[in-house]
Amino acid sequence: MGAVYARAVANGALRHRARLSAVCDTDAARGAALAAELGAESFTSVDEMLAAGELDAVYLAVPDAFHRDPALACIAAGVPTLLEKPLATSVEDALAIHAAAAAASALVDVNFSNRWNPPFVLAREAIRGGEIGDVIGINARLSNAHRIPESMPWASTTTTGWFLLSHVVDLAFWLGGSPARSVYARGRKGALLERGIDTYDLIHALVGYENGASGVYEAAWRLPNGLPSPVDLKFQLIGTKGMFAIDTTGQTILIAGDDLVVTPGVLDWTEARLHAFLDKVESGVVDDELLTAGLENTRLLVALHRSIAEGHPVEIAAEARS
Ligand SMILES: NC(=O)c1ccc[n+]([C@@H]2O[C@H](COP(=O)([O-])OP(=O)(O)OC[C@H]3O[C@@H](n4cnc5c(N)ncnc54)[C@H](O)[C@@H]3O)[C@@H](O)[C@H]2O)c1
Numbered sequence: 001m002g003a004v005y006a007r008a009v010a011n012g013a014l015r016h017r018a019r020l021s022a023v024c025d026t027d028a029a030r031g032a033a034l035a036a037e038l039g040a041e042s043f044t045s046v047d048e049m050l051a052a053g054e055l056d057a058v059y060l061a062v063p064d065a066f067h068r069d070p071a072l073a074c075i076a077a078g079v080p081t082l083l084e085k086p087l088a089t090s091v092e093d094a095l096a097i098h099a100a101a102a103a104a105s106a107l108v109d110v111n112f113s114n115r116w117n118p119p120f121v122l123a124r125e126a127i128r129g130g131e132i133g134d135v136i137g138i139n140a141r142l143s144n145a146h147r148i149p150e151s152m153p154w155a156s157t158t159t160t161g162w163f164l165l166s167h168v169v170d171l172a173f174w175l176g177g178s179p180a181r182s183v184y185a186r187g188r189k190g191a192l193l194e195r196g197i198d199t200y201d202l203i204h205a206l207v208g209y210e211n212g213a214s215g216v217y218e219a220a221w222r223l224p225n226g227l228p229s230p231v232d233l234k235f236q237l238i239g240t241k242g243m244f245a246i247d248t249t250g251q252t253i254l255i256a257g258d259d260l261v262v263t264p265g266v267l268d269w270t271e272a273r274l275h276a277f278l279d280k281v282e283s284g285v286v287d288d289e290l291l292t293a294g295l296e297n298t299r300l301l302v303a304l305h306r307s308i309a310e311g312h313p314v315e316i317a318a319e320a321r322s
Helices: 002-011 028-038 046-052 068-076 091-104 118-128 160-176 270-283 289-310
Strands: 022-024 041-043 058-060 081-084 108-111 135-144 180-188 202-209 214-220 231-239 243-247 255-257 260-262
Touching (some): 002 028, 002 058, 022 028, 022 046, 068 081, 068 091, 068 108, 091 289, 108 270, 108 289, 118 160, 118 231, 118 243, 135 160, 160 180, 160 202, 160 214, 160 231, 202 289
Parallel strands (some): 022 041, 058 081, 081 108, 135 214
Antiparallel strands (some): 135 231, 180 202, 202 214, 231 243
């Protein structure tokens, strides 16, 4: 993701608005290659990068379980930060980032990027326009072909809950408008474990919301590599007056040959997302909407993983919310 966002800044229309000045990666060769490609300076330590120059903004995309330290370093340096989802994989880390940002009046925008994904933008407008009525239920899944976890060096340090359902449950929170109250989840391990990757092949979750709605969610890391796209995203929301059903998997085009079927990515919302962040940076806006959503997201996903481990539904205490 760091490379995707860096290239969007350096090569796309965003280059008229922002300049990529530095790349930081603890993998020195990886970072140096990207920096050389895009004409930026290369660092292997976030602290050294922050100390070396006056950065106007940072985009932070490191593995799910390790967001806390670099995020706290950016906050301490007073640099507005676009921090990848999930905010953190523990409530303690999420609260630490939230508290540090509040104390420093620092902007930390959690990158729930699907809020800029065109079909979800339209769905949000339909809800706000009253076309759907009150939300009753959500049925959604986001899954990947197994080559994705198999090519990810840190797959054993995360799950499809953190990597994939973080998107889905944030969309449900954003579109459904209600915090989660309870979650019952099951996780299945086996196929990835056999390949030395200690994480779930699949997670199923049933979530109850404070407004009485419920959500059913699935995230698998075991779809076949032969699918035309490695990403399968379906999202259906039912309301008292209407519904919407989103399927981004086809991407509006299918290209087929005798030995090939692909659905190349057409929907791309990277620039829209980065423009929204830069609007806040340039105008000095420090709001905590996405940071608070990130905290809500982490609380639900921590409860979801506890439910898998303990085998029973887990309540998410309302008083735990700050
Ligand atoms: N918003 C989205 O659509 C989306 C999509 C994919 C991934 N993500 C999120 O982005 C984050 C990164 O995922 P990825 O797929 O890009 O992973 P990746 O493995 O491709 O890249 C992570 C990079 O971070 C580097 N790194 C690790 N620790 C570091 C540190 N302390 N300082 C600097 N560099 C460090 C690694 O060497 C690696 O190059 C994850 O939190 C993931 O959930 C978001």
